[in-house]
Amino acid sequence: MKVIKFIKEMQTYSESLRLLGKKIAFVPTMGYFHEGHLALMKEAKKMADCVVVSIYVNPTQFGPKDDFSKYPRDFDRDLKMAESVKADVIFYPPDNEMYPANYQTYVHVERVTQNLCGFSRPSHFRGVTTICLKLFNIVKPHFAIFGKKDFQQYIAIKRMVTDLNLDLHIIGLATVREADGLAMSSRNVYLKENERSSALTLIGGLKLAQNIYSAGERKAKVIIREVEKLIKSADFTDIDYIKICDTTTLDDVGEIKSQAVIALAVKVGATRLIDNHVFGEELKA
């Protein structure tokens, strides 16, 4: 496995692959891998000749009160895990490569980033779309693979790719979960032992929502109220939002008529967790 730290070297490497007609699949990450990341890499391996994984904790997507400095990092462990699933290249740039002095360009996807986490974390998605666009220009992939755990991120990036005419396929993979149903996240390491069962009310809430939906309920308010009750009943939980949105526009829906997603953000102790479920899709847990 190759480790590349510099933008120019990565571009030259990718361009040479493209000139040979090889296909590149790309998995952008902030590192501290779990099974969810590995699932993305395995999927990437199936569809391309070369799998590039980036590891970069992107400062522009963290707000001033977010956990940028304490975000978990372990490069050596990540390297071994990526190697175990036969990733071909790790792109691991330093900050001054990505945001040099006088940096001043940002990409903004205006509407789908307004609701949900975009409301709670203003400027977060501006940072996400900007770093993804930069990475796409550096890695030059044919495919880029994202987990749907970050559903709004996935939708925002798809929107950006469509709007800016990037010649690139965005692929979204189902959320990978722990045995108990908790969505895998690098931030799960923050959870204290006695908070774990409270964290399970997120998946519990999603299952409950699907059950109410399956029973015929279509009013968002009714479904949300029941999920809210469940999550509030657990210790340490502090709900940021529970919303039901159209999967394309991410606007709130009053009544579920077309494809809709229920999305949650809940603080459990000091740890902010998110999860989501598209009604009618399989909910593995």
Added chain:
Amino acid sequence: MKVIKFIKEMQTYSESLRLLGKKIAFVPTMGYFHEGHLALMKEAKKMADCVVVSIYVNPTQFGPKDDFSKYPRDFDRDLKMAESVKADVIFYPPDNEMYPANYQTYVHVERVTQNLCGFSRPSHFRGVTTICLKLFNIVKPHFAIFGKKDFQQYIAIKRMVTDLNLDLHIIGLATVREADGLAMSSRNVYLKENERSSALTLIGGLKLAQNIYSAGERKAKVIIREVEKLIKSADFTDIDYIKICDTTTLDDVGEIKSQAVIALAVKVGATRLIDNHVFGEELKA
């Protein structure tokens, strides 16, 4: 010469050239060609195997009071002119290709777009950088060539390309002028006969500024005052701005110490004209 109207077709065409190792040079335009455009195409022809010229009057770079609907257009004439300098492909997309329903992504270069025309025309450069990025992703060029008549546009695009890590060379060419010194512009057709001599105070002002500079003056205020006097002395002129700026940051400078540009925007009758000169460079007229 090939005319392509659809994004997918243009991308496929460019990708096939790239796979053959061919170099693509790109000249983005809003059409209504003059000698300035042809100079860009001739330069493009020297450096690449394929010259792609786009013709698209981009709505997002016009403000509500700007001349979008009356901007001059003549596709058949443009086609013949591009053919005369052996352009290979004209990319001529309809509006619904470029900005379909639900379009919502914009690129913003934050600092170099604040001063000069960015101040007079808020959101103008957001439209310019967004359409250029889209076109770069569609045409996939190795080189893109811009006229330095639009100096701030040239700087903003260079900044965007650097910041977003586009693997693309931006080339700026010197302003092409009429025999009397007026900078070529598609908007010159708006000028009434009796306004033409007033329009020449722009190049007159730049020459005066260079002369004062050559005589040793370095205070921006002193140079600007003399240029202002000259332009105000002509009929029909209404100064939008006369500024001396650092060529990298485009911030105003008080005293000229490093490379600086004098930039003008002047309404002559109903027509807004711009021009500029980098001190110490050749001023052909």
